[in-house]
Amino acid sequence: xxxxxxxxxxxxxGLSFGQxxxxxxxxxxxxxxxxxxxxxxxxxxxxxxxxxxxxxxxEKDTYAKTLVLNGGYGKLEITRNGITAxxxxxxxSFGARTYVNKNKAEKGFFYTNYLxxxxxxxxxxxxxxxxxxxxxFKPELGYRFQFGNVNLNLFINTMxxxxxKGKGQVENRFHDNWKTKGGLTVGxxx
Numbered sequence: 001x002x003x004x005x006x007x008x009x010x011x012x013x014g015l016s017f018g019q020x021x022x023x024x025x026x027x028x029x030x031x032x033x034x035x036x037x038x039x040x041x042x043x044x045x046x047x048x049x050x051x052x053x054x055x056x057x058x059e060k061d062t063y064a065k066t067l068v069l070n071g072g073y074g075k076l077e078i079t080r081n082g083i084t085a086x087x088x089x090x091x092x093s094f095g096a097r098t099y100v101n102k103n104k105a106e107k108g109f110f111y112t113n114y115l116x117x118x119x120x121x122x123x124x125x126x127x128x129x130x131x132x133x134x135x136x137f138k139p140e141l142g143y144r145f146q147f148g149n150v151n152l153n154l155f156i157n158t159m160x161x162x163x164x165k166g167k168g169q170v171e172n173r174f175h176d177n178w179k180t181k182g183g184l185t186v187g188x189x190x
Contacts, residue, residue: 003124033106035151037187045089046178047074049187057104066100076120078174084126091118093138107146114138114161122170129168131175133161153185
C-alpha cells in the first residue's frame with residue numbers, strides 16, 4: 001500500500017511540474033514590435049497601398065515571425081476583342097512572414113505567404129462590371145534593410161488567383177490566373 005501511495009504522489013508532483021513548465025514556456029516571447037508602411041508595386045498591375053506588420057516570435061522559435069496585413073489599390077488593363085479596358089483594383093491581404101536569420105531580428109531575407117481577396121471594377125461603355133478573386137497561394141520573397149526605426153523592404157511575389165463569378169459584362173476568360181509583381185515598402189517601427 002505504501003508503494004501505491006508513494007507512486008501516486010510522485011505522479012501528481014511530476015504532472016504538476018510538467019504543467020507549470022508548459023505554461024511558463026508559452027508566456028515567454030521576444031520583444032513585440034509593430035511596423036506601419038507604405039508600398040508601391042509594378043507588374044501585371046501598378047499601384048500602392050498601406051501595410052501593418054506585428055511581431056509574434058516566441059522564445060522557442062528559430063527565426064523572427066510577424067503577421068502582415070495590407071491593403072492595396074491599383075490599375076489593371078485587359079484587352080478584349082482588340083480594345084483595351086481599364087479597371088480600378090482593390091486588394092486586401094493577410095499573411096505570415098518569417099525573417100531568415102539566427103538572431104531573430106526583423107531584418108534581412110524574408111519570405112511571406114498571403115491569403116488575398118481582390119476586386120477590379122470596369123466602367124467602360126463596352127465593358128463594365130466587377131471581376132473578383134481570392135488566393136491562398138501568394139508567396140513573396142524579399143529583403144529588409146533596417147536603419148534605426150526606419151526600414152526599407154524590396155520584394156517580389158506571385159499569386160495564383162481563384163476567380164469568382166464576374167458581375168455585369170465581366171467574364172473570367174479574359175483574365176490571367178497568375179499575377180506577378182515587384183515593389184518597395186518604406187516603413188516605421190514602433
